[in-house]
């Protein structure tokens with residue numbers, strides 16, 4: 001299973017600093033949606049230039065204009081970009097078209113999708129490289145939240161999937177056991193007192 005760090009900071013400088021600390025422990029470096037909105041797609045270019053050996057993931061959360069938004073993300077240096085599962089099929093197909101033209105990949109983020117199993121199968125058929133079983137920061141903050149629903153949806157869908165939703169050392173083993181291709185960790189790394197140690201501990205937990 002691959003480990004993806006989600007960088008939900010707000011400046012290119014901070015993103016480069018964090019990526020420099022944790023890159024050796026992760027396979028995929030994600031530039032979070034708030035970061036891309038605050039800093040622009042130049043942050044994707046900066047990270048790809050600093051870490052050409054890593055898979056760079058632009059969390060665009062595209063909802064419309066799929067081909068156009070995917071094209072600009074891939075031109076900026078992204079290897080993977082996200083489209084929302086709630087988008088129209090034509091938006092997802094457009095992003096997949098751009099991915100094929102660049103030899104890159106589209107990840108469909110199932111945040112906010114009620115029936116994640118059905119949608120996962122549909123978007124995989126449209127050409128998604130994998131789906132993200134995702135509970136966002138706001139959903140995670142609700143009382144009683146846990147990862148169980150995401151993990152069972154991933155296992156049931158039988159398509160390649162990642163899991164994002166506050167993954168931490170205590171839960172990353174469950175993500176691996178559910179059969180995920182990628183575990184995503186944001187806050188568990190960037191909010192840690194020692195992000196490099198936090199990333200190493202996550203890596204060690206799935207080694």
Ligand SMILES: O=C(CO)[C@H](O)[C@H](O)COP(=O)(O)O
Nearest residue numbers: 006136165166167185186187
């Ligand atoms: O895309 C996101 C929020 O929409 C986050 O990057 C993703 O949820 C991973 O961060 P965390 O591990 O803190 O949940």
